[in-house]
Amino acid sequence: MSLQDSFLEIREVRSWFPMRKSLFSNKETQYVKAVDGVSLSLVKGEVLGLVGESGCGKTTLSRAIMQLIRPTSGKIILEGKDLTLLPEKELRVMRPNFQMIFQDPFASLNPRLTVFDTLSEAIRVRHKLRGDELKAAVGQLMIKVGLSAIQMNKYPHEFSGGQRQRIAIARALAPEPKLIIADEPVSALDVSIQSQVLNLLKELIQSMGLTMIFISHDLSVVKYMADRIAVMYLGKIVELGEAIEVMANPVHAYTQALISAIPTLDPKSERSRKRIVLQGDPPSPIDPPKGCSFASRSWISHSPKDAKLDGVFMEVKPGHFVEVHPATVENHRRYLPDSKFETQ
Amino acid sequence: MMGGEPIRQLFFLQIFLLIALWLIFGLSVRETEAIILWLLVGFKFEMSLLNVENLATYFDTRQGTVRAVDGVSLSLEKGETLGIVGESGSGKSVTCYSLLRLIPEPPGRIVSGTAIFDGADLLQMKKRDLNQIRARKISMIFQDPMTSLNPYIRIGDQLIEPLLIHKICNKAQARERALEMMNAVGISDPIKRYSLYPHEFSGGMRQRIMIAMALITKPELLIADEPTTALDVTVQAQILELIRKMQKELGMAVILITHDLGVISGFCDRVSVMYSGTVVEAGTADDIFYRAQHAYTRGLKKSIPSTQEKGSKLYTIPGSPPQPIGPKPVCAFAPRSDLNFTEEEARMKAQFLEVQPGHWVEVHPASVENYKEYLK
Numbered sequence: 001m002s003l004q005d006s007f008l009e010i011r012e013v014r015s016w017f018p019m020r021k022s023l024f025s026n027k028e029t030q031y032v033k034a035v036d037g038v039s040l041s042l043v044k045g046e047v048l049g050l051v052g053e054s055g056c057g058k059t060t061l062s063r064a065i066m067q068l069i070r071p072t073s074g075k076i077i078l079e080g081k082d083l084t085l086l087p088e089k090e091l092r093v094m095r096p097n098f099q100m101i102f103q104d105p106f107a108s109l110n111p112r113l114t115v116f117d118t119l120s121e122a123i124r125v126r127h128k129l130r131g132d133e134l135k136a137a138v139g140q141l142m143i144k145v146g147l148s149a150i151q152m153n154k155y156p157h158e159f160s161g162g163q164r165q166r167i168a169i170a171r172a173l174a175p176e177p178k179l180i181i182a183d184e185p186v187s188a189l190d191v192s193i194q195s196q197v198l199n200l201l202k203e204l205i206q207s208m209g210l211t212m213i214f215i216s217h218d219l220s221v222v223k224y225m226a227d228r229i230a231v232m233y234l235g236k237i238v239e240l241g242e243a244i245e246v247m248a249n250p251v252h253a254y255t256q257a258l259i260s261a262i263p264t265l266d267p268k269s270e271r272s273r274k275r276i277v278l279q280g281d282p283p284s285p286i287d288p289p290k291g292c293s294f295a296s297r298s299w300i301s302h303s304p305k306d307a308k309l310d311g312v313f314m315e316v317k318p319g320h321f322v323e324v325h326p327a328t329v330e331n332h333r334r335y336l337p338d339s340k341f342e343t344q
Numbered sequence: 345m346m347g348g349e350p351i352r353q354l355f356f357l358q359i360f361l362l363i364a365l366w367l368i369f370g371l372s373v374r375e376t377e378a379i380i381l382w383l384l385v386g387f388k389f390e391m392s393l394l395n396v397e398n399l400a401t402y403f404d405t406r407q408g409t410v411r412a413v414d415g416v417s418l419s420l421e422k423g424e425t426l427g428i429v430g431e432s433g434s435g436k437s438v439t440c441y442s443l444l445r446l447i448p449e450p451p452g453r454i455v456s457g458t459a460i461f462d463g464a465d466l467l468q469m470k471k472r473d474l475n476q477i478r479a480r481k482i483s484m485i486f487q488d489p490m491t492s493l494n495p496y497i498r499i500g501d502q503l504i505e506p507l508l509i510h511k512i513c514n515k516a517q518a519r520e521r522a523l524e525m526m527n528a529v530g531i532s533d534p535i536k537r538y539s540l541y542p543h544e545f546s547g548g549m550r551q552r553i554m555i556a557m558a559l560i561t562k563p564e565l566l567i568a569d570e571p572t573t574a575l576d577v578t579v580q581a582q583i584l585e586l587i588r589k590m591q592k593e594l595g596m597a598v599i600l601i602t603h604d605l606g607v608i609s610g611f612c613d614r615v616s617v618m619y620s621g622t623v624v625e626a627g628t629a630d631d632i633f634y635r636a637q638h639a640y641t642r643g644l645k646k647s648i649p650s651t652q653e654k655g656s657k658l659y660t661i662p663g664s665p666p667q668p669i670g671p672k673p674v675c676a677f678a679p680r681s682d683l684n685f686t687e688e689e690a691r692m693k694a695q696f697l698e699v700q701p702g703h704w705v706e707v708h709p710a711s712v713e714n715y716k717e718y719l720k
Contacts, residue, residue, distance in 0.1 A: 243509055258577065
């Protein structure tokens with residue numbers, strides 16, 4: 001993929017947060033390395049699924065892309081413009097182009113604003129409409145997300161969870177964005193409501209030609225939505241590839257564990273099935289251990305010396321990238337015939 | 345209702361046998377007493393651990409009376425796992441809160457029903473007696489580990505509270521047991537973590553603390569209200585595995601409440617599906633997952649994303665769950681059903697029938713395709 005046709009280019013983005021030490025301590029400042037060197041690129045109209053546990057940095061990454069927090073280093077290039085270099089004023093002009101849908105529809109809508117207030121504010125960012133024209137635009141938007149225009153003067157508490165998420169989606173669509181980041185848009189919803197919202201998102205992507213980063217901790221949902229999947233672990237991308245390829249042939253041990261955690265509806269096979277249950281919690285992102293961050297939770301045997309070495313992020317198949325390390329990939333010599341690792 | 349009939353028959357059979365023995369063999373009074381005692385013990389052993397019949401809990405609101413739970417029957421044997429599945433608002437949580445009388449009264453009120461646990465009715469019991477059961481014989485895990493721990497109290501002190509309240513042991517012993525329990529639920533370095541505050545724990549660890557707290561008194565019944573909903577998929581698997589392990593060790597019964605059918609396949613022995621305050625289908629896990637009859641159960645199963653082909657449109661159950669206010673409809677699911685039925689059929693009364701031994705379904709033209717087989 002050449003640089004020209006990438007719509008969004010994320011290069012070596014780091015987002016570190018300094019930890020406050022005591023006032024007179026002269027120790028070096030420690031950092032929470034929430035996002036630590038992430039590179040991704042999206043073509044127009046693509047849906048990228050970003051998967052990972054809570055605390056792996058997927059929300060921080062999305063906020064960095066949205067410029068809600070300025071990243072510590074790295075470039076975020078949207079349609080040829082580096083957002084990290086733009087001053088606040090110019091960024092404001094750009095903002096309607098990229099919008100976000102948040103996880104919790106109960107917290108992300110202002111309870112004191114009616115649906116009309118919420119949506120009209122977002123529409124007026126782009127179009128200076130008034131009166132009946134504005135009302136008509138709000139009504140159209142509501143119909144687009146599967147609500148009826150009569151409900152325009154209601155407050156968020158009068159809606160169910162699924163309907164609220166529809167309002168949040170409508171608000172994100174109102175300024176006619178090109179890029180949408182959906183941060184766990186369905187995890188707060190019931191399973192039966194989830195599929196309604198997923199259908200809606202999929203329809204909108206197709207009809208409006210949106211580019212989307214779809215964040216979730218649930219691979220079964222991402223598999224359905226995304227063209228490509230990026231798996232994130234402790235601030236880094238550990239596996240990236242076509243959704244079908246990653247689901248069918250996961251290479252990284254962490255991806256394998258995520259896939260094995262998807263429950264099935266077959267009690268008989270479920271009872272006998274051996275799930276990969278990861279041990280413990282991910283290491284803390286405050287000065288994370290040197291070398292492979294997954295080594296402490298991996299079930300693949302590796303020498304302790306290797307755990308201190310970094311993995312190699314490489315293309316194992318065309319378009320399929322994996323962080324290869326003795327602790328993350330079984331039989332790593334297949335990909336790294338003469339590596340520095342001592343594990344055979 | 346379920347399982348009640350055979351037990352009663354068995355009991356009468358035993359009485360009959362006793363009288364026969366007394367008449368034919370002319371046993372002495374003392375011998376007869378011994379046999380009666382033996383039979384009673386036998387009878388109690390046969391009885392289920394928990395037997396809920398026709399439970400109804402209403403809430404009085406400004407909009408009218410909400411029939412949150414409307415005639416729910418459940419039964420649970422010792423060591424068994426029961427799954428209760430339903431959408432939010434179907435009354436699954438209220439059912440379990442009612443059992444421990446955790447419903448705020450008013451606006452809530454338990455209108456009818458019995459809940460026999462260990463031979464006593466939980467719903468009629470004095471508050472003082474109920475407190476002897478709460479957290480000792482029946483423990484509960486709540487949905488949100490972030491809000492159900494007290495942020496001002498150290499983890500250790502919260503953990504040993506049930507032991508101290510029930511005067512099971514002294515503080516030093518309680519601490520020992522808490523450390524053991526923290527180890528058992530997979531919290532490393534328990535001695536250091538014992539004196540930490542909840543905010544210093546991750547979500548998965550907090551949920552493990554909740555489980556440790558619920559199990560520290562070795563209860564006979566654990567009620568887990570969506571224990572994994574707030575957690576990541578990988579941690580979900582860990583927590584379910586943990587509950588199962590502890591269940592085996594302690595031999596306790598578990599009621600698992602969830603909105604996700606996927607979570608409970610392979611975990612539960614029996615499953616009850618709730619809709620709009622009533623149980624619409626109940627049976628063994630195999631009954632529900634392989635031979636589901638009710639249109640709602642089938643819809644729930646079909647709407648899970650992992651079961652669907654990529655690229656196709658996801659199946660959804662049309663409409664949204666009804667508000668259980670106002671007069672009770674003959675079949676609450678009828679407005680959302682995708683089955684074909686005439687208006688005349690829609691007026692028929694739904695019946696909760698045993699379609700296969702142990703497999704109960706609310707049969708109505710709108711809910712079961714071949715209803716004519718069951719409804720006369």
